[in-house]
Amino acid sequence: MSQLKPQPFKNRLQTPIQYVKGVGPKLARLLAKKGLRTVEDGLYFLPRCYEDRRYIKKISELRAGRKETGFGEIQLSGMAFFQNRKKRVFEVLVGDGSGTITLKWFHGHERYLQERFKKGRRLIFSGEVRWFHYQKEIHHPDVEIVEGDIEEDSLNFKRIVPIYSETEGLYQRTLRRLMKNIVDGYSDALKSPLPREILERQDLIDFSEAFRRVHFPPEGESIERLNLHRSDGHRRIIFDEFFFLELGLAMKKRGVALETGISFKTEGRLAQRLLERLPFRLTHAQERVLAEMVEDMEKPHPMNRLIQGDVGSGKTILALLASLRVVECGYQAAIMAPTEVLAEQHYLTIHRWTEPLGVKVALLTSHVKGAEREESYARIQKGEVQIVIGTHAVIQEQVEFHRLGLAIIDEQHKFGVVQRGLLKKKGENPDVLVMTATPIPRTLAMTLYGDLDVSLIDEMPPGRRPVTTRVFLESGRARAYRIVEEEIRKGRQAFIVYPLVEESEKLDLRDATRMSDHLQKEVFPDFRIGLLHGRMKSEEKEAIMMDFKERKIDILVATTVIEVGIDIPNASVMVIEHAERFGLSQLHQLRGRIGRGQHPSTCILLAQYRSSKEARIRLRAMEETNDGFKIAEQDLELRGPGEFFGIRQSGLPDFRVAHILRDTPILIEARKEAFRLVQEDPDLADPSHAALKETLKQRWRGRLELATIG
Ligand code: ADP
Ligand code: MG
Numbered sequence: 001m002s003q004l005k006p007q008p009f010k011n012r013l014q015t016p017i018q019y020v021k022g023v024g025p026k027l028a029r030l031l032a033k034k035g036l037r038t039v040e041d042g043l044y045f046l047p048r049c050y051e052d053r054r055y056i057k058k059i060s061e062l063r064a065g066r067k068e069t070g071f072g073e074i075q076l077s078g079m080a081f082f083q084n085r086k087k088r089v090f091e092v093l094v095g096d097g098s099g100t101i102t103l104k105w106f107h108g109h110e111r112y113l114q115e116r117f118k119k120g121r122r123l124i125f126s127g128e129v130r131w132f133h134y135q136k137e138i139h140h141p142d143v144e145i146v147e148g149d150i151e152e153d154s155l156n157f158k159r160i161v162p163i164y165s166e167t168e169g170l171y172q173r174t175l176r177r178l179m180k181n182i183v184d185g186y187s188d189a190l191k192s193p194l195p196r197e198i199l200e201r202q203d204l205i206d207f208s209e210a211f212r213r214v215h216f217p218p219e220g221e222s223i224e225r226l227n228l229h230r231s232d233g234h235r236r237i238i239f240d241e242f243f244f245l246e247l248g249l250a251m252k253k254r255g256v257a258l259e260t261g262i263s264f265k266t267e268g269r270l271a272q273r274l275l276e277r278l279p280f281r282l283t284h285a286q287e288r289v290l291a292e293m294v295e296d297m298e299k300p301h302p303m304n305r306l307i308q309g310d311v312g313s314g315k316t317i318l319a320l321l322a323s324l325r326v327v328e329c330g331y332q333a334a335i336m337a338p339t340e341v342l343a344e345q346h347y348l349t350i351h352r353w354t355e356p357l358g359v360k361v362a363l364l365t366s367h368v369k370g371a372e373r374e375e376s377y378a379r380i381q382k383g384e385v386q387i388v389i390g391t392h393a394v395i396q397e398q399v400e401f402h403r404l405g406l407a408i409i410d411e412q413h414k415f416g417v418v419q420r421g422l423l424k425k426k427g428e429n430p431d432v433l434v435m436t437a438t439p440i441p442r443t444l445a446m447t448l449y450g451d452l453d454v455s456l457i458d459e460m461p462p463g464r465r466p467v468t469t470r471v472f473l474e475s476g477r478a479r480a481y482r483i484v485e486e487e488i489r490k491g492r493q494a495f496i497v498y499p500l501v502e503e504s505e506k507l508d509l510r511d512a513t514r515m516s517d518h519l520q521k522e523v524f525p526d527f528r529i530g531l532l533h534g535r536m537k538s539e540e541k542e543a544i545m546m547d548f549k550e551r552k553i554d555i556l557v558a559t560t561v562i563e564v565g566i567d568i569p570n571a572s573v574m575v576i577e578h579a580e581r582f583g584l585s586q587l588h589q590l591r592g593r594i595g596r597g598q599h600p601s602t603c604i605l606l607a608q609y610r611s612s613k614e615a616r617i618r619l620r621a622m623e624e625t626n627d628g629f630k631i632a633e634q635d636l637e638l639r640g641p642g643e644f645f646g647i648r649q650s651g652l653p654d655f656r657v658a659h660i661l662r663d664t665p666i667l668i669e670a671r672k673e674a675f676r677l678v679q680e681d682p683d684l685a686d687p688s689h690a691a692l693k694e695t696l697k698q699r700w701r702g703r704l705e706l707a708t709i710g
Pocket of ligand 1: 314
């Protein structure tokens, strides 16, 4: 939210909304509830939709099956009952001389409705018209009580009328009058000094004019385009919002590219020796991404690269190969992972690979304590350890590196901006590599990581078989267990995943601890069952993971602690209990734990009979595709960008008008223009860009700050 400045309003847009004509303290309070404090907030409070009242039809002319707007006088109103008085509906009969129509509300306070829809009042209504027993009706229409003369009222009638989102006590007529005053009085103060070429190339109208048209569309405007937020006015405002975000990102990216960093020039001997020992060859995609990294690393500027690759695409080995190049140049590398289990697993894998190369690796987690920890600190500081792997423990104040050259963040979406920044600060402009297994849809990646270079591993190691996913209801439980049994008899291993650790009567979730007992005693007495959950001590977790890896355990019953990164190629079946309760990305991550070896794998999603429509869409999406990108797109659509990662973590700015999914085409254009501009005038030093630069600074100081990536 914009901050109020105490001084006279140098910027007229910061004028408090209560100074606007007709706004008293009571209205100001209601507006504040909606987050509207300044005139600028008001201007950006765009209509939710529009109603075509240029010509108001007679009730007899209203056609069924369409969204229509009509006008008339209330002839009758009251509560009616149906289905043996079990259900109630509030009905309002409206007539205009040409015919009548019934407006119906199936819920709502009777008293409130009675009060509002008194006989004799005139109202304007709109909604989808349908036929019922030879009578036209509209369910839950948008309505507006009309006072005064329609012919005289040019704000609410005889035009395309804006419909704003309401709050109790704050109705359309009030909002419209207020918005008219704000738009007339202040829209000319809005500035978006885009270069003329861009305006022309993108066919964009004047910025202030855009606001005027969006709030009070001119006569000839298309109602369809308005309602799709695709009018020229909408496009101009949305473009502006994306453009300044992307312009800032473009400059940041350039800024990093200009910073002095370390040039890691090496033949890559250590990396070569490791590659020779690996039991596999890198995929083409891995080779390509490695080459992209090496090119960055050789440059005398810091690398700032994101590796995106679906679960199991082989990011760890790339992290290690990059680390080895740094080590060969006499620097250290740090790898930070979001969970202890994952950090420990990385440590085990990497330690095994680097031991023969004489490279020393240290593990820092909360579980490494006391003397052991002190010793690690000392060795890291002296440079006796070359690769440090750990959790948040790595960014603790006490940790000092001898010479940190490369900071790697695994599963980076699990970390906040600050933590990434802290790791980077452990060195002097080290190279930064962030890795993510959550496939971020292109549009989101563009805004989130606009200042990073992105490498994509778009190929899986060979021999992987896609995982077959099936949704079973409770009735399929026995069948699910049989599938698990068959796999184990073939020498494979299984995961059974639960959403929570302890029984919660309220949620009726199966509790992992209790279930592992039950499975051991009653279902799989011949198999060895292990339990892994978040509340266990790290030593216990590690022991269990080792046992599972060494096949001392057949079935690992686990909570979602196994969500990220765990690598057990022999596991070929996973049963997810209460699958309807998991988010789509989470399900995909979980499923990524299997299908990592040569064997065909099966993922069984056990769902309750009663689950929400959204849950059913999620489960179906899981059955239909293994493609992480498709899943992420779907997830984004279901949950919206804010929820996708949690705004704060993602660093996604909360757009005022733009909608990242709906407005993708505009985002792409805005990004293109912003990057082109920075290419042509890197510091925006051209005098004709002075106003632009000033606006950019203001925007980034305010709302866009969130978009900063550490
Ligand atoms: P993620 O990208 O999910 O972090 P990992 O790095 O954990 O994936 O790799 C998953 C598994 O694939 C590991 O067992 C790893 O050793 C193996 N792997 C990586 N690259 C290849 C390859 N090119 N060929 C075969 N196996 C590979
Ligand atoms: Mg990984």
